[in-house]
Amino acid sequence: MATFTPTAPAHHPLTSRGIGGTLPPIAGGGDNNRPDPGLPDYRRRLRRARLGLLVILAPVLMLFVSFTSAYIVRKGLPTFDPATNSVVHDWLPVPLPTTLFLINTIVLLASSVTIERARRQIVRQAALAPVSDIPGVSLGTEREFPWLGITILLGIAFLTGQWLAWRDLADRGFFVSTGPSSSFFYLLTGAHAVHLLGGVLALLIAGSTVILRRPLESRRIVVDVTAWYWHFMALLWIYIFALLEFAR
Amino acid sequence: MALVLLLFLCLLTFSSLYFFVAKVWWFQAGASSVAASLDHQFVNTGIAMGIAFLVAQLALGFILFKYRDREGKARAAYHRGESRPEVLFIVLAACLFMALDIGVDLLGGHLWAAERFRPAQAGSTLVEVNAMQFAWYFRYPGPDGRFGATKPELEDASAGGESAIGIDARDPASKDDFVSGVMYVPVDREVDAILRAHDVIHSFGVPAMRVKQDAMPGLAIHTHFTPTKLGDFDVVCSQLCGLGHYKMHGIVRVVTQDEFDKWQSAREADKQ
């Protein structure tokens, strides 16, 4: 875009259009609405998406901070028992399915590794995309290891494992309303699972773009942002596990 | 327009301040030992804030009038407020306001501490204030000075009195407890009120005594005050508790020590 030519007649006294330049010549860069094909305009979009993720992680964190503070308060809270006219503590620790949780943790950490691999794989693919545009050149991308698919499977495995943990607790008679400690057990693991499910869905969308033949850049952004989100979810899970295990 | 604004702001300032200064609508006559100092602190704060209110609104009004746009008026003055004297002025204004705040706090800070940081004195009249939808029940411990146990399962509001708050007859301490619909207290002696809510949050508010404390289910909250005047004083529930919140009215009846003793003996005799 070279110079701006006013299409309005002369200049309006109330705007400085025409005087000194309201919309002066565009010096290169800037956020054009016509993305240059091949140029990494998607680099800006990626940066923006990552910034967006960072921002949205704040309220997710606040949600779990609130749950944690409720947990700590509730655990230590004495309550007035009218039956004895005295103040009692009524927190009974819930028996954690520790082994199952450990397995789930390993599964989740493994999925963190696989999604990181998927992220780097797609970075490479995106970088080489212009090359593969050249007719006759093939990079053999069709036979790359399906890291993304494996991550999705591992994510689903984790969620299944969590559900099994819930079943385990229910079998032992600890339901969501049994006592405060069990309420928090279901709350914390449930909230985490819901958020992780969101991540799984995002990966499924990314995976489906292969079939739908959407541009590689979009897929790369989705996978990249979801990967960072996934790592956050893994760290969050470790925190929740530690809280439930050690702050019983 | 500027003149109208100025006049309106003057009218607003002076009329609203008038109603405060003339105490047209004011606190109820104080009937407890803290009332005088609390009211005094309110007036102190009122003076400080009243001055701030007056100065700000009138300054606004006068500036609007003086600097209104008129025919042939020169350009506005280009003050960005970032030069050294201007910044200093801002800091000064901030410090002035802070001084007002601190002054007000220094004057009245002890009031809260004096009442809330200490438990009731020994020898206070002990009353358990029971709040439930939508009535107040006042329980007295009787000669043994102890309140007996209550159980939620035993509550029966239709039977009134002791049954309403679910007194457990099996507890020996509850044999001499009695419940009154009116809170009798002797004058000039501290009252140790233990607030208990049975269902939802209520609040024991006695405007004349300058007393207010939420009654929280699950907690037994102590609050204390010393009535200094004889008579009946309204208790108004001061925390939304349901559809009958506005009807949840009680009475604190302040009587002489003799009358209180007579009343208490009569009620204790009933329990024998």
Place this chain on the structure above:
Amino acid sequence: MFLGIVAVFVGMFLSLLMRIHLVWPAAVLPFLGDIKPETYLTLVTMHGTIMVFFVLTTAPQGGFGNYALPIQIGAPDMAFPVLNMLSFWITFLGFVVMVGAFFVTGGAPLHGWTGYPPLSALQSSGPGEAAGADFWGIGIALFCVGALLGGLNFITTTLDMRARGMTLMRMPLTCWAWFLTAILGLLAFGVLLAACILLLMDRNLGTSFFVPAGTINGIVTAHKGGSPLLWQHLFWFFGHPEVYIAILPSMGIVSTLLSVFSRKPVFSYKTIVYSMLTIVALSFTVWGHHMFISGMSPYSAYGFSVTTMAITVPSAVLTFCWIATLWRGKIRFTTPALFAIGFVSLFVSGGVSGPFLAQPALDIPLHDTYFVTGHFHLIMGVASMFGILGGFYYWFPKMFGKMMNETLGKLHFWFTFAGAYAIFIPMHYLGLAGYPRRYSQPEVGYLRDLMPVQRFITIAAFITIAGQLIFLCNLIWSLAKGRKATDNPWEATTLEWTTATPPPHDNFGGLTPVVHNGPYEYSVPGAPRDYVMQTDPATVTTH
């Protein structure tokens, strides 16, 4: 832009609802018995909830912000337009669910917008507390999610999409206000969402986060051990930043309007920015002042009192800066200017009643009385409304290409300004005299003596509401027959006035503005006109 217009219309529809709500609770007072006590409390609850969330939080941010932020920083749109639309539709769904509470069995809840458990947690604690309260909780939860997505957009857009030359310290103060509001929202709404989830669990899954052992209606509840105070802590940790979320955008708008219409730069741009930042930081430390007599430790009450007094200082500094902006100006009393001026007056009035409530000892007689109601309506409700209305009159020409009628606008201003004072100042007197909040009828003798004041307030409310019809008429008439607006009818300097009226879909017609100046260069000595556009390279002033 589309989103902005839709959101503004939603906001207006809600403010119409507000008018209806205003009339009915007030109408109980002289016409006793027409409205049942539980209905009254329902109206109180829904009025508060809808106004605080769906009007005061949505309109300035979602309504104006979505429209004006991109254009003021020189961007074609918000960072994530799809997420933005999602945010709007989720908020809309939340509103539908919220209003739906009126239509379920038992009706809407009566536990107040603050929703304290156990009243809000036990399904049998009152009419409307069954399905109605669930709808309320879900409506709020949906609103939280919508608000979070919106906040995400604001922060990302402000940080990443400013035009060249638009440094953070050259942004109009409106943009700063939206940015800081979004930060507040991001940190606060997560906490409210957590609280709502816990409440819904207590209500429906039998947990006892907030409900201790006890009875309701004579029946022993299945709960034990919970803490109602926990809800209060969580709610007010959100609730206090929420009031700043409601007022900050209006502060930004007013700062701009005062500058534009006194033809002077704002008095100390940097001070205003730092003051707003201080308020944002401190707003997370003061929540306990809503809970002085809740049963919380009296020592922490004292701590909260100190932080609350502290937060009055940046507010006072802001007021000083606004008045100083007008000083030595050349004030044009257009309708937007009037609303900005009204804001300053209302902010002062509402603000001076704060230090009474900030002292725990004085809070004892004043807590849960009409004194509190008068205080927050003046400083949060009406002041915020004035910012919204001022912004509306200001941006209307740009949005719709027509000018609004000035006479009707001024009339609207006076009805609202005088009316608001007539409604809310007397509430302070009622509070002093000990009239508790949320009382549907006066049963006690001394309350009945205060009824003349209540009647005065009701009449003032009727008149003020009637005045809002002037605004609606003005709106409809101006859209149809208003004078055509030029590109920069107010002779303002910020970027939205450089583009066509109404702006093209991507705000600048495929071009990118380059910014050379700050946003408030009015009456620059030596400049040919009394305003210098931000994009004007002729006068590059140093910051």
